[in-house]
Amino acid sequence: MHSGILYSTAQALREILMSFVGIPIIVDIIMTVICATILLLIMATSALVFTLGERKICAFIQVRIGPNRVGPGGLLQSVADMIKLMDKEDIVPRGIDKWLWVLSPILLLVPSALIYAFFPFDDGVILADVNVGLFLLIAITSQTILPFLMGGYASNSKYSLIGGMRTVAQMLGYEVPMVFALMGIVMLTGSLKMSAIVEAQSNVWFIVLQPLAFFIYIVTALVESNRPPFNLVEGESEIIAGPFTEYTGMRWALFFLAEFSNLMCIGILTTTLFLGGWHGPDFLPGFAWFWIKTFICVLFYQWVGWTFPRLRIDTMLSFGWKVLLPIALVNVLLTGVGIYIYNIM
């Protein structure tokens, strides 16, 4: 059976609820609501922490000080920013497609929040451990394309539309090598279940067995989450802010909440798929290892983002189709041959 602090806490909570309520399905519903609330809180807090972290790290890399006025060492800067954003005037431009324009930032948050259900945070601590976990996760992540395009189209602005088109081109284009890269992991595990993928890494992490897939995943993850140097969707120097050019105040903040949530998601996914998930030496509990690795990954992604200059859209797309996709296919072939040789030995 499962071990670990989080799992036993959840079990204890379930038993307490069971003795009070008595009907299993209502207990299930209450437990789901509690878990979903915790996940949403994690998501919202991560956005708050990462905005500050991003500015501080960016400043450190560019030999500046960064935000240092609000609170000790600028710690309260993101709180002040949030109050400012809520206070801003909500400008609704003329000539927009009202419904699509309003729905776009809201719908963008749905897939970002939904995929937290498929992350194994600790031994047995996963909200939805379905059989096709990894595949369903990628399928849900790919839904983030449409809200961007919706916003870009509905804003009735040239920059927004170009940004929306770029989103489709780059996200669909880089999804293909990502799926093929992750295929190597699925072949080694023999299952699409997230818990099984983590379980298969209890001895050797997949970063050792699948270095090529790890490289491809890092690049494609940066593209999929619109992080620099691949944030061509919102390339300020070319198309102002892409799909969010016409958004202000909290509507604009929702786009950024989704972006930072996605940043954490790619950190979590890198940890889960390549760095052994919650596995680690015994002196710390599983979820602690999980978060340590996740934050190292997020730091790494931010470091990459602030180190490399932004690419050009055509070179980037041809890199995805002409370089990454063949490498990913070769990786699938190599993995297959490797598994065959390992089995006959």
Next chain:
Amino acid sequence: MSEMLGTLVFYAVAFVILATALGVVTSKNLVHSALLMTACFIGVGVLFIWLSADFLGAMEFMLYSGGVAILVVMGVMLTKRQDGPPGNPFNHRKITALGLVILFVLVMSTVIVSTPVPSGSYVSADTVDALADMMLNKYILAFEIAATLLLAALVGAIILAKGDGEA
């Protein structure tokens, strides 16, 4: 209790599917139609998952929704020549449409009636293994032929789009 919840979920999802499908046909705006179609596909995917065919459900999310993104791009690029919202091409061929609808309903109902329904039998918990076995062992030839055909279509499309000399 859980059975009641299940029925409730089914009717809610079915309502979403039908309402969005109706919206696809009646909307005057091509982009709205395409986006409503995504909602419809997502509803169908949820229905698949509700029926424990989780692989098919995820496939529905991934391929159809992604496909619709391309469709929207095409719709915007092909129809937005002048200002104003892109229009859905409507026409007045009502009698032809009625005939085709009747034909479609007849064919579909014949297929549904003539298909034996395996009621109450065992449903595999892991559909991926069975699907993989079928596609890569039993029907490998058909699978490979379809793959080759799609590859040829892809290359052909690129050459057509780029024109002579450029490709």
